[in-house]
Amino acid sequence: MSPRGQAPDTARPTTLGRALMLVHTGYGVRSELTDRLGLTRTATGTVLRDLEHLRLVRTIPGPRPERGGTGRPSHRVEIHPDAPVALGVQVHYESVALLDVGLGGVAGQIVEHRLPRPATPEAVLGLVADLVAARLATASKRCVGLGLALPSAVAGNGTALAALHLNWPVGVPVASITGDLLAARGHRIPVLVGNDANLAALAEHRHGAGAGASDLLYVTTGQCGVGGGLVLDGRLHTGSAGYALEVGHIPVRPGGRPCHCGSLGCLDVEADPSALLAEAGLPTPEPIMPAARALVAASASDPAARAAVLAVTRRLAAGLASLVNVFNPDRVVLGGLHADLLAVAAAELRDEVARRSYLDQAARVPIVAGRLAQPGLLGAAEVALQPLLDDPRTVLRQDRSAHHPEYRPQGTSS
Ligand SMILES: [Zn+2]
Structure with missing residues (x-):
């Protein structure tokens, strides 16, 4: 499957763009840039000079080899302080x-x-x-x-x-x-x-816990509802009209809570902060995230809080298993409150995803917490x-x- 969507997701980057993207995402050693661009040292030098001329990057001389050492130092390339x-x-x-x-x-x-x-x-x-x-x-x-x-x-x-x-x-x-x-x-x-x-998926892929994944699945819950994203070969998969990965409306609980989409038991209303609080019999305050996070923290010692955490974790796992079956990702990154659930119920989450996923690989898909604030x-x-x-x-x-x-x-x- 190749990523589809509107420009810039379909735009083919120029060689200058490919080099800039590498520096942008943390590849700063010049020899590594040469390898990743698939260019000769001379051609890489020309590309980097062009980027320097545009004041987008600058080159920092690498350390000289130790006395008696061989080979040339590999310079470091970094973003220019004047870049937009x-x-x-x-x-x-x-x-x-x-x-x-x-x-x-x-x-x-x-x-x-x-x-x-x-x-x-x-x-x-x-x-x-x-x-x-x-x-x-x-x-x-x-x-x-x-x-x-x-x-x-x-x-x-x-x-x-x-x-x-x-x-x-x-x-x-x-x-x-x-x-x-x-x-x-x-x-x-x-x-x-x-x-x-x-957009959060894209950021985690470029600068966070999704770096280097070829098929990154991202699922998160913030103040309300559940969202997701898929990054394929470094590009956001947006679908034909831009609506792809509306993961919140995957049904995870037959006959469950009514969802604003008109269906019942969607991930959106079964695995977000208010669902967690409701599971523990608590009201929904505003702001909601501190209360939900306090409940997750309390689950270490409070059996009722633990039961609520595990119930919502199982529903999240049901949704993840469906997505893993469809997309066969090589990494799953969880954001927002889902990362908090992973921190306290990782084994339960992973076991449930593996149990529910048809694909054999599912048990081995790394599921990690997002790294970006x-x-x-x-x-x-x-x-x-x-x-x-x-x-x-x-x-x-x-x-x-x-x-x-x-x-x-x-x-x-x-
Ligand atoms: Zn729904």
């Missing part, structure tokens, strides 16, 4: 967060703001535009775009199909609305929109950096000549 950044914004159930991220995954300070109530699209996206405009007004580095992570399936043109937890109407054209709001504030930058869990935010910035990572020269040339970039991935509006 992208902005990532994540809309949560309770809040909105903003972060600027440079090449190499180097992040700045997170700005977080409570969602306005009612959290209508106009109110939320107006707040996003205000936060982004304020950040751009004081930015010291060039910004190549804004990535927006939403708790919704997102179509290829940047339209939120159904942000159910935010009570948004069906089909909000988020990319074009946000682009217009930013333009009205004097900022014309590309706006790219994606599903939050999809804010993977959705980082992933949002990743998609905004993607055009630069695919074709650095063209993006920087367009930027310099003040043309608006013509990428239309996941909804570009400017």
Whole structure:
């Protein structure tokens, strides 16, 4: 299966882009870059000089070989301090967060703001535009775009199909609305929109616990609902229209809780923080994550908490087993509260996935916790950096000549 979806996921990176992506994801030894690019030393040198000329990378001389040693030192290549950044914004159930991220995954300070109530699209996206405009007004580095992570399936043109937890109407054209709001504030930058869990998967693949996996399955739960993503050969699998990996609606409990999608017993309502609290007979407070995490921590000594943790862990395992059967991943990364469940019930989770999975390999699929603190935010910035990572020269040339970039991935509006 090859990854499909909208540009940039279908874009073929240039050689310059492939080299920049390697440095971006932590391959900094020049001899290693030469191997991975499949180029001669001379050709690699030319590519790196071009990237240096664009002020995207710089070369640090390697240590001289020991006296009497042979061979040349292998220089290190790192991201140039003047390289551009992208902005990532994540809309949560309770809040909105903003972060600027440079090449190499180097992040700045997170700005977080409570969602306005009612959290209508106009109110939320107006707040996003205000936060982004304020950040751009004081930015010291060039910004190549804004990535927006939403708790919704997102179509290829940047339209939120159904942000159910935010009570948004069906089909909000988020990319074009946000682009217009930013333009009205004097900022014309590309706006790219994606599903939050999809984007988190991409970030874990490039900078976290999914690094090096060829078929990475990511499943997570944050403030509300369950999401997932699949990264194949380094690219997000978005499906034909952008909706792939809506894992929350896999049924895991026949006749279970009613789901907002109209079905019963979906992973979304059987394995998220409120399901865990309900299993222990507790109410759903706001914010919910601290209460859910406290319950997981209490499961070490409290039998009722332990029973709730194991019940939800078994349902999560049922969902993972279905996904493992379909996708045959070589690694599963769990995020949010699911990583907490893994920390206290790893053996139970792994045994249940193996018991339920048809594929023999399932028992051997590594299941690990995510490593990034804010993977959705980082992933949002990743998609905004993607055009630069695919074709650095063209993006920087367009930027310099003040043309608006013509990428239309996941909804570009400017
Ligand atoms: Zn459902």
